[in-house]
Amino acid sequence: MEHVSTTSPYFGVFVLFVITFGAFYATTVAARWASRALARKDTEKLKLSIYECGPEVTKQPNRISTQFYLFALLFLLFDVEVVFMFPWAIDFKLLGWFGFVEMLMFILLLTIGFIYAWKKGALEWHNIK
C-alpha cells in the first residue's frame, strides 16, 4: 500500500490520538462492566480488609509520635551544616578570611532557623492538640 501524504505531517498522529482516546474509553467501560458482572458480592470480613499478603490485619501495637518528624527535620539542619563545614575546614588556609566570614554567615542563617524552631517549641516533647 502507498503512503498517504497530507499537507500536515502530524495529521496521522492526530488521528491516532483520537483513536487512542476512543479505545481508552471503551476499555475503561468494558473493565468496569466486567468487574461488576464477575465480582463476588458478599461482605466477608477478610475480603473487605486491607490486603496484607495473607495474614489478618492487626492494629500496630506501638504508636510512633509525629514529634520524631520534627526532630528528624532539625537533625537535617545540623547534618547539612556539617557537610558544608568539612570541605571548608580542609581548605581553610586557602580560603582565608573571606571563607571564614562566609562560613560565619552560613552558620548565622542556620542559627536563625534554629532559634525560630526553639521559640516555636519544636524541641519540647508535647502532644499536638
Next chain:
Amino acid sequence: MFEQLFLILPMAIVVMGAFVLLLLSKTFSLDKLNLVAVFFLSLSFIIEILRFGTTTVCYSFPEIFGKMYIIDDFSILFDLMFTAGAILTLLINTAYFKSRNYYNGEYFALILFSVFGMMILAHSNELVTAFIALEIASLSVFALVGYHKYNKVSSEAMMKYMILGSMTGAFFILGTAFIYGAVGSTNLEDIAAYVNVPAEKDLVLVLIGGIFIMVTILFKMGAVPFHSWVVDVYQGAPFPVTMFMASTFKIALFAIALRLSLIDFASLNIVWSEILQVITVLTLIGGSFLAITQKSIKRMLAGSSVVHSGYMLIAYSSIGLGSDMAAPAIMFYLISYFLSAAGAFGILSFIATGSKKMMTYEDFKGFSERRPYLSAMMAIFMLSLSGFPSTIGFLGKFYIFTSAIESGQILLAGLGIVTAFISVYYYFKLIAMMYFYPSTDQQKKFPFDFSGLLIGVMAMMVIWGGVGTSLIPFIPGANGLIDIAKQAIDSLQNVL
C-alpha cells in the same frame, strides 16, 4: 568589595527583613509586623528605583558566584514589580487577618521569602540558580496557600498545588540536566554561545531540555494543558495570598521565560513557536470557558488569569517569529495586568474583611448604592481587565496584538480579539450587577480606611497608564511605560 555588596543589597535587605520577621513573629503584634515588613520592602524598592537606568550590566562577585547573579535594567524592573506587589499586598490587607482566627506571625516572613526567591529568579544567569530561586518562591507560596490549615478547601488547595508543583519543578531540573549533557555548562551565556553559533551541532538534547523547562514555566503560569490547579488553588487560598499569587508570582515566571527566550534559546525559538501557538490557542479558549462558568468572583478572576496568560503567550510566541515589539509588549502587559488584577483582588479582599461570605455575583447586587467609590474603582479595574480603551489594559492588549500581527500571526491575533470580546461578558456582568440592581443591604455608613485610599490610587494609575503621558516626572504614563519596558529589554540584549 563594597561595590559588589551594594549590588546585592536590595535582595539582602529583603532576606534580612524575612529573618527579622521570623524572629519577631511570636512577640510583635500584627500591625507592627506589617510595618516592619513594609519598611524592609520599601527600602529595597527605593534602592532599586534609584538604580534603574543608571547601572550598566554587571555581575555580583563574578569570581565567587561564577557569573550566576547578573544585574541589568531588566532584572531591576522585575524587582521593582515584585517589591511593589508585595508592598501593595501588605498595605491593602492590613485588616484582613484581624478578622480571621487562624492568623500566625509567619505570614509576613513567608511573603518576604517568596519575594526574595523571585528576585533571585529575575537576576539568575544560570539554570540551577534559577531552579533554586523558583523553588524558594514556590515553597513559600505553597505554605501561604495552605495558611488556613484547619480549613478543608485551603488544605486541599495546598496539597494539590504542592504535589503538582513539585512534580513539574522536577521537569525543570530534568531539562537542565539535558542541556548540561549537550552544552557542558548551565551558564546561560555558555548555552547561548553554543546554540546561537551555527555549526554542525546536535541540538536535539538542548531542544528536549528547553521543552522540559518550558513545561515547568507554563505550569506555574497556568497555561491550559497544565491549568487544572488554578481555579481551586486561587479559591482555597486566603484573599491576600490569592492577590499575591495572581499579581506578583505570575510576573516572576515571565522574568525567567523572557530571559531564556531572548538570550539563551534565541535561535531555537522558531522551533518552539509552533508548540507555543497551540498552547496559546488552548489557553485562550479553555481559560474563557473556565471563567464564564464561574459564579464566585474569586473563581472568575482565577479563570480570567488563565486567559491573561494566554494573551501574554501570544506575544511570547511572536518573539521567535521576529517581532521587535513582542518582548516590550509582554513587559507592558505584565505591568498593566499587575495593576488591574492587584486592584480587583484588593477590593475583593477589602470587602471580605468585613464579611465571611463567598463572593458571588449575587452579593454585588446594588453595590454602587452602598459603596459608590469602591464600586467605581471595581468598574475601572474590570474595564481595564477586559481591555476597554482609555485604561492601561487596552494599551497592553493593543501592543500584544500589534506584535502578533507584525510577526504574521494574524489568526492568533484575531482569536485574541475574539477572546477579549468574550471576556467582556464575565467582567461586565459584575459591573451590571453593581449598577443596575437595587441594593438588598441597607448599611450605608462606612469608616474611612487607608486601604480604600490605596486602591483608589491604583485605579488612578490604571487610568493614567491608559491616557497619560510623561508630563509628570517619576509617574510614567502610557508612553513612558513602554519606553521603560524597551530600555529593560535592550539591557538584556546588550549582554552578548
